[in-house]
Amino acid sequence: MGYTRVIKLLLLCCVFTFMTTGCWDRKELNEISLISGIAIDKGENKKYKLSAETVNITELSPKTKGGETPSVVYTQEGDTISELVQKMNTGLSRKLILSHMSVVVISEEIAKSSLMEFLDYMDRYREVRNDFNLVVAKGVKAEEILTVLYPFQKISTLKLKVQLNTLQDEWGGDPDVRLKDFIQALVSKGRSPVAVALTVSGTKHIQNSTDIMKHPIPPSLITVPGMAVFDKEKLVGYLPLEGVRVYLWTQNKLRHTSLSVPCSKDKYINVFVYNSSTNVKARGKNDVPHIQLNIKVETILDGTQCGADLSKHSSYVDYEKKAADFIRAEVLATIKKVQKDFGTDIFGFGDHMHLQDPAYFHKVSDRWQEAFKKANIEVKVDARIRRSGLDTKSFLQQLPPR
Incomplete structure (x- = not known):
């Protein structure tokens, strides 16, 4: 019993030694x-x-x-x-x-x-x-x-x-x-x-x-x-700043944003993007990289200067198409600007190529930046307007003609 007690005391001392090491470098x-x-x-x-x-x-x-x-x-x-x-x-x-x-x-x-x-x-x-x-x-x-x-x-x-x-x-x-x-x-x-x-x-x-x-x-x-x-x-x-938004779209990191989309001459609709997802597909074909971005966005109509009747489904379809075209044009313009002016792949398309078409990427990995400059970029956008705020009809429709 005495030997067991000594062992327990030694173990207890070891535990306390590690628990009370002090703070030698404290400030x-x-x-x-x-x-x-x-x-x-x-x-x-x-x-x-x-x-x-x-x-x-x-x-x-x-x-x-x-x-x-x-x-x-x-x-x-x-x-x-x-x-x-x-x-x-x-x-x-x-x-x-x-x-x-x-x-x-x-x-x-x-x-x-x-x-x-x-x-x-x-x-x-x-x-x-x-x-x-x-x-x-x-x-x-x-x-x-x-x-x-x-x-x-x-x-x-x-x-x-x-x-x-x-x-x-x-x-x-x-x-x-x-x-x-x-x-x-x-x-x-x-x-x-x-x-x-x-x-x-x-x-x-x-x-x-x-x-x-x-x-x-x-x-x-x-x-x-x-x-x-x-x-x-x-x-x-x-x-x-708009280029930063496009960058986040390509990274599937865009949380929220607001878009001013032209709906007629000098008139705009404003849509708030509250949900967005992006899928990137990459492959090599005839020694040219092909990059396809599939962007899906869900939006809320925050305002309109065009006065369309939002009780009609056709008005939503028209606005959704305009929003999708606007996003597609902005994304394409930014990517092409980076290809032409900087020639450096900030979007990580090479990483996608490495995962999805490793055989092609292995051939061009040492000269990927040059390959990126020639890459064929395709952007597909599916935009949906889920809500139109508190009113389906704008008071703009009730104004007398000028």
């Missing part, structure tokens, strides 16, 4: 600063310029705020990203924590040269998650994106994260690309990366002032002009 909250986002620009004296936005926690609480800036942006120059991150305390007092970083902004200059070193560091660094938004600053320095304040979300990068998520959900204007998605496209033979583009609209000289909180119309605002297109790791151009 108190008043010893750390959370980094909400970083920006990478080309340095003036060194290779890179790194800007980091640190959160001023006291300004986020109604009980402790004192009218100070809600965040601090500090800039440092260096020749490697690792060096810059470790040297940020030359100007900041607390240990920097990057695990809560939500946005990383890349300047056009850096994006046009190469992102390989930056991506390699971010992918390896143990304290960085791989689910942050990767964005490109269009027409402005990446640092400027971090300095525009906003009344509702006082931390610039946190505002951007909410803004991009809402835009992607409500209209389809964000390609929804995280670091892991970018790297996955980078190493693929059948896909090239994309990233959302951001710019600064308005008066730039007061963008980093807390006075911006006092204006009902913000003098400076971060807006989304479209999407950055990459040929592997280098930026080659941009697509407009």
Whole structure:
């Protein structure tokens, strides 16, 4: 019995040893600063310029705020990203924590040269998650994106994260690309990366002032002009906001959007897409890729300027055809623009070809981008209007003729 008791005590001590290992690397909250986002620009004296936005926690609480800036942006120059991150305390007092970083902004200059070193560091660094938004600053320095304040979300990068998520959900204007998605496209033979583009609209000289909180119309605002297109790791151009929607359609990721569809000269119907699905078929024929997209959408008629009688089935059929033709034309135009202007497969049609016709893809995998330029694209759209709002007949039908 004594021997058994000793064994039990030893086992119990072992269990408590693992449960009470201590916190040798602990840091108190008043010893750390959370980094909400970083920006990478080309340095003036060194290779890179790194800007980091640190959160001023006291300004986020109604009980402790004192009218100070809600965040601090500090800039440092260096020749490697690792060096810059470790040297940020030359100007900041607390240990920097990057695990809560939500946005990383890349300047056009850096994006046009190469992102390989930056991506390699971010992918390896143990304290960085791989689910942050990767964005490109269009027409402005990446640092400027971090300095525009906003009344509702006082931390610039946190505002951007909410803004991009809402835009992607409500209209389809964000390609929804995280670091892991970018790297996955980078190493693929059948896909090239994309990233959302951001710019600064308005008066730039007061963008980093807390006075911006006092204006009902913000003098400076971060807006989304479209999407950055990459040929592997280098930026080659941009697509407009409508192009982002088409990209999401090809990825079967479009949640909701609103379409203004011409119904007659200078008149439109507005349909809200609340459900959408896309199926992609890929095959090689006579050494030419053939890509077929089958898009199905369910919509609600939000408004009409044409005044058709919606109590008649024929009116729905006509509007559905117009909506389908509009979507088909928009998708085809965007894909052909990418083929002609950029020549890089951002849609991942090569990945579909690899899965559906591996024998053909094996022959062209080393020259897929050239094959993509010649690809035959076919788009089929099935659009359905499920509801027409509260009224089936528009009051426009009751207006006297002019």
